[in-house]
Amino acid sequence: MANPNGIGASVRRREDARFLTGRGTYTDDISRPNQTHAVFVRSPYAHARIRGIDAGEAMTAPGVVAVLTGADMEADKVGSLPCGWQIHSKDGSPMKEPPHFPIARDRARYVGDAVAVVIAETREQARDAAELVMVDYEELPAAVTSVKALDGTAPLVHDDVAGNLCFDWHLGDAAAVDAAFAQAAHVAKLDLVNQRLIPNAMEPRAAVGEYDRATGEHTLTTTSQNPHVIRLLMGAFVLGIPEHKLRVVAPDVGGGFGSKIFHYGEEAVVTWAARKVGRPVKWTAERSESFLTDAHGRDHVSHAELALDKDGNFLALRVATIANMGAYLSTFAPSIPTYLYATLLAGQYKTPAIYAEVKAVFTNTAPVDAYRGAGRPEACYLIERLVEVAAAETGIDKAELRRRNFVPASAMPYQTPVALQYDTGDFAKNLDIALPMVDYAGFAARKAESARRGKLRGIGFATYIEACGIAPSNVAGALGARAGLYESAEVRFHPTGSVTVFTGSHSHGQGHETTFAQLVAERFGVPIENVEIVHGDTSKIPFGMGTYGSRSLAVGGSAIVKAMDKVERKAKKIAAHMLEAAETDIEVKDGRFVVAGTDKALSIGDIALQAYVPHNFPLDELEPGLDEQAFYDPKNFTYPNGCHVCEVEIDPETGVVEVVNFAAVDDFGRVINPLIVEGQVHGGLVQGIGQALYENCVYDEESGQLITGSYMDYCMPRADDVPSFAVQYHEDQPCTHNPLGVKGCGEAGTIGASAAVMNAVVHALSDLGVTHMDMPATPERVWQVIQRHSHAQAAE
Amino acid sequence: MPCTVSMTVNGKAVSREVEERTLLVTFLRDHLGMTGTHVGCDTSQCGACVVHVDGRSVKSCTILAAQADGAEITTIEGLAAADGTLHPMQAAFREHHGLQCGFCTPGMVMSAIDLVKDNPTPTEQDVREGLEGNICRCTGYHNIVKAVLAGAEAMNGGSVKAAAE
Numbered sequence: 001m002a003n004p005n006g007i008g009a010s011v012r013r014r015e016d017a018r019f020l021t022g023r024g025t026y027t028d029d030i031s032r033p034n035q036t037h038a039v040f041v042r043s044p045y046a047h048a049r050i051r052g053i054d055a056g057e058a059m060t061a062p063g064v065v066a067v068l069t070g071a072d073m074e075a076d077k078v079g080s081l082p083c084g085w086q087i088h089s090k091d092g093s094p095m096k097e098p099p100h101f102p103i104a105r106d107r108a109r110y111v112g113d114a115v116a117v118v119i120a121e122t123r124e125q126a127r128d129a130a131e132l133v134m135v136d137y138e139e140l141p142a143a144v145t146s147v148k149a150l151d152g153t154a155p156l157v158h159d160d161v162a163g164n165l166c167f168d169w170h171l172g173d174a175a176a177v178d179a180a181f182a183q184a185a186h187v188a189k190l191d192l193v194n195q196r197l198i199p200n201a202m203e204p205r206a207a208v209g210e211y212d213r214a215t216g217e218h219t220l221t222t223t224s225q226n227p228h229v230i231r232l233l234m235g236a237f238v239l240g241i242p243e244h245k246l247r248v249v250a251p252d253v254g255g256g257f258g259s260k261i262f263h264y265g266e267e268a269v270v271t272w273a274a275r276k277v278g279r280p281v282k283w284t285a286e287r288s289e290s291f292l293t294d295a296h297g298r299d300h301v302s303h304a305e306l307a308l309d310k311d312g313n314f315l316a317l318r319v320a321t322i323a324n325m326g327a328y329l330s331t332f333a334p335s336i337p338t339y340l341y342a343t344l345l346a347g348q349y350k351t352p353a354i355y356a357e358v359k360a361v362f363t364n365t366a367p368v369d370a371y372r373g374a375g376r377p378e379a380c381y382l383i384e385r386l387v388e389v390a391a392a393e394t395g396i397d398k399a400e401l402r403r404r405n406f407v408p409a410s411a412m413p414y415q416t417p418v419a420l421q422y423d424t425g426d427f428a429k430n431l432d433i434a435l436p437m438v439d440y441a442g443f444a445a446r447k448a449e450s451a452r453r454g455k456l457r458g459i460g461f462a463t464y465i466e467a468c469g470i471a472p473s474n475v476a477g478a479l480g481a482r483a484g485l486y487e488s489a490e491v492r493f494h495p496t497g498s499v500t501v502f503t504g505s506h507s508h509g510q511g512h513e514t515t516f517a518q519l520v521a522e523r524f525g526v527p528i529e530n531v532e533i534v535h536g537d538t539s540k541i542p543f544g545m546g547t548y549g550s551r552s553l554a555v556g557g558s559a560i561v562k563a564m565d566k567v568e569r570k571a572k573k574i575a576a577h578m579l580e581a582a583e584t585d586i587e588v589k590d591g592r593f594v595v596a597g598t599d600k601a602l603s604i605g606d607i608a609l610q611a612y613v614p615h616n617f618p619l620d621e622l623e624p625g626l627d628e629q630a631f632y633d634p635k636n637f638t639y640p641n642g643c644h645v646c647e648v649e650i651d652p653e654t655g656v657v658e659v660v661n662f663a664a665v666d667d668f669g670r671v672i673n674p675l676i677v678e679g680q681v682h683g684g685l686v687q688g689i690g691q692a693l694y695e696n697c698v699y700d701e702e703s704g705q706l707i708t709g710s711y712m713d714y715c716m717p718r719a720d721d722v723p724s725f726a727v728q729y730h731e732d733q734p735c736t737h738n739p740l741g742v743k744g745c746g747e748a749g750t751i752g753a754s755a756a757v758m759n760a761v762v763h764a765l766s767d768l769g770v771t772h773m774d775m776p777a778t779p780e781r782v783w784q785v786i787q788r789h790s791h792a793q794a795a796e
Numbered sequence: 797m798p799c800t801v802s803m804t805v806n807g808k809a810v811s812r813e814v815e816e817r818t819l820l821v822t823f824l825r826d827h828l829g830m831t832g833t834h835v836g837c838d839t840s841q842c843g844a845c846v847v848h849v850d851g852r853s854v855k856s857c858t859i860l861a862a863q864a865d866g867a868e869i870t871t872i873e874g875l876a877a878a879d880g881t882l883h884p885m886q887a888a889f890r891e892h893h894g895l896q897c898g899f900c901t902p903g904m905v906m907s908a909i910d911l912v913k914d915n916p917t918p919t920e921q922d923v924r925e926g927l928e929g930n931i932c933r934c935t936g937y938h939n940i941v942k943a944v945l946a947g948a949e950a951m952n953g954g955s956v957k958a959a960a961e
Binding site for chain 1: 825829833837841895896899927931932936
């Protein structure tokens with residue numbers, strides 16, 4: 001490695017200096033002169049008609065500046081929050097897309113739906129006054145769970161959406177699947193629930209709206225993973241503000257995990273209200289509000305069947321899933337249980353025929369959208385649980401059954417029966433690395449040792465593949481995306497050789513300020529401290545699609561590479577002129593521009609200075625300056641993949657599941673910063689373990705009240721709930737279609753972990769006759785399962 | 797009713813007139829403009845707001861500013877030396893990549909320092925149990941635990957050991 005801070009180095013993070021000293025700037029840290037504070041009045045009912053709102057008393061409360069309602073927004077012609085992806089049903093009809101106003105107008109459709117906003121001098125005054133806003137609700141019956149909402153008798157969430165059905169979609173070849181099932185020697189079947197989760201980034205959502213009367217410019221500072229997307233959606237569809245008069249800034253953002261991709265009503269309200277009251281308006285969610293109103297994740301109910309021949313070869317997979325959309329369509333909600341889910345149902349296997357049906361349903365609950373992994377954990381969980389069931393039923397070792405059905409590395413690129421073309425991957429290699437990491441061969445001895453202590457022990461696998469680096473715009477467009485999914489970058493050399501990189505990606509924990517700077521340090525030999533990465537401000541960055549779907553390095557990094565290519569091309573021309581050589585003779589070696597075969601060389605700093613002080617410069621051929629911009633639109637998705645193995649020990653007396661060993665082997669393609677990549681894996685694994693063992697979003701099935709509305713009720717994994725991890729990766733299957741060979745690492749841990757843990761839990765309980773249990777495997781639920789099966793065994 | 801509260805924050809005497817219901821964290825963030833201490837929940841669960849009150853870690857969302865009247869408060873902003881040298885625990889978090897989005901970090905570091913004061917040579921399990929009141933959603937705790945163990949060693953007079961590559 002030529003540069004100690006270049007590609008492959010575990011460079012310590014540059015952003016840490018400010019975060020460790022309390023100098024980060026998160027949205028709630030921002031206070032504007034003369035600012036006001038907004039507090040929302042939210043529906044306490046899951047479903048209610050709003051008969052009237054009396055703000056009289058609230059308006060006279062101390063410090064109140066304004067009380068605004070949906071009617072005020074309607075009078076100002078404020079539009080509906082748009083949905084960014086359109087799905088068509090089997091019959092060709094477009095999905096149902098009822099309006100979603102930032103403040104509800106006639107009906108509240110979930111507990112937490114905003115019905116008014118109070119704006120006051122202080123947050124406390126706004127909060128006090130919000131309690132004085134009298135809303136006359138007529139409570140209506142609610143449709144809460146997805147299955148019941150579809151049963152034909154459920155209350156309608158939207159009057160014009162019959163049966164609460166948003167769409168009824170399918171993918172794959174039903175006839176081929178039916179034919180394969182007819183030939184099957186064995187069929188493994190499974191009903192499973194992928195429970196609803198609440199993302200819970202540690203920073204609650206917040207937004208500050210400002211309006212400059214002098215220029216007519218609006219500014220929104222918000223906790224967003226993609227400020228340009230918010231500018232486009234809010235400006236064009238909700239508030240009617242053209243881009244050149246709307247600046248959206250996403251400063252330091254305290255985690256997202258998908259939940260900060262979406263355009264939320266509060267962002268539009270503070271932006272609109274700032275102009276209305278003539279002062280900045282700031283809103284910060286309380287955690288209870290986050291629980292109620294952040295878009296939730298997952299919430300699938302599925303039936304799956306896998307057909308196998310007598311040798312255990314997979315013949316076909318058939319899946320039917322009901323996906324809960326919540327009360328309204330969040331920004332990317334329809335894409336999650338469709339193109340980010342069913343397209344991954346091949347997994348790592350060469351199953352020749354697959355057919356999936358997905359019904360998406362409206363309910364009187366918070367909107368559901370992408371949460372770390374977004375569709376892919378649901379796919380992985382379903383396949384990997386089903387494979388484990390098939391292994392148990394056929395008696396084939398679960399590692400061997402997987403190996404027998406892997407798409408071999410030699411078959412790459414591989415076209416799946418569900419639309420994707422995998423570029424690279426060596427799935428058997430992942431498994432080969434993982435097995436000794438967990439001493440798979442020694443499991444029986446460990447199980448016997450556990451049994452001597454009265455404990456149950458199990459081991460479970462998950463071999464996952466995901467589609468990341470979202471996405472080729474033409475493909476996404478054909479599948480219903482209403483946006484492009486490229487990324488932009490600008491690489492600006494300054495006269496004295498330092499560099500500012502402007503990226504449309506957004507970092508909210510991923511460490512872009514370090515990783516992206518490593519790309520520049522490697523390419524041009526610039527000291528890393530002379531490279532600044534700028535993100536998160538529409539007034540600075542050319543454009544951006546933001547960070548989600550493990551796309552930042554694969555798409556955003558590739559855009560930086562393209563911009564650096566342009567810089568290098570121009571720098572070569574300048575170097576050729578300065579060194580009086582032919583351009584074709586200029587080589588770039590360790591960041592220096594060298595005349596081939598000579599010791600004549602220039603650094604990029606020498607060239608940058610000449611570019612801005614062009615006294616000796618080919619002005620007839622080139623413009624001064626060294627500042628290049630690029631957009632990169634990926635050619636394909638990237639396909640990170642891996643093998644996760646989990647070993648658990650269960651105390652049958654208490655039902656407590658302890659993860660005693662966890663190994664993750666991942667193929668992320670080329671790795672730029674191993675330290676950061678491993679950190680992403682650790683965090684992802686704990687979110688996956690959280691789903692498997694702890695987390696569960698529960699609504700009361702009748703009233704639609706959120707039961708798990710605080711950290712006292714929703715169990716977040718704590719430090720003493722999880723183990724340390726054995727993490728390995730290999731780099732010999734780089735992505736073939738992006739210039740860095742990278743695949744993405746942000747979601748992998750979450751995608752593999754839930755399935756691995758649950759397979760281990762079920763394996764531990766299998767001696768009792770347990771073949772499946774739904775997540776989360778909390779002590780109480782595990783204990784109940786053990787009791788039920790112990791009694792059943794005793795009765796036999 | 798407004799009341800006057802006075803305390804020493806990071807070695808500096810401060811005094812403000814505030815509403816009686818003002819929480820210590822609100823006092824620090826909104827009245828003193830010291831935004832390094834964060835608010836991550838409203839039920840005293842997450843620990844993002846941990847500061848030191850008279851040398852002990854306290855969730856600053858859980859006490860009133862008035863209850864800290866006369867106290868010595870240390871926040872994340874007051875840990876590093878005047879010349880910018882990081883506290884050994886801060887340095888250990890950086891070395892071991894014990895933070896990602898940074899939001900839980902101030903509380904995590906403040907809790908970790910108090911943990912090591914109570915138990916200068918903690919085991920991994922001690923650290924995990926000691927940080928039970930601080931939630932991190934990014935790191936999976938793996939590197940936080942490594943950082944706290946390294947920070948403990950450094951606080952005991954060692955130096956922050958480099959992470960294994």
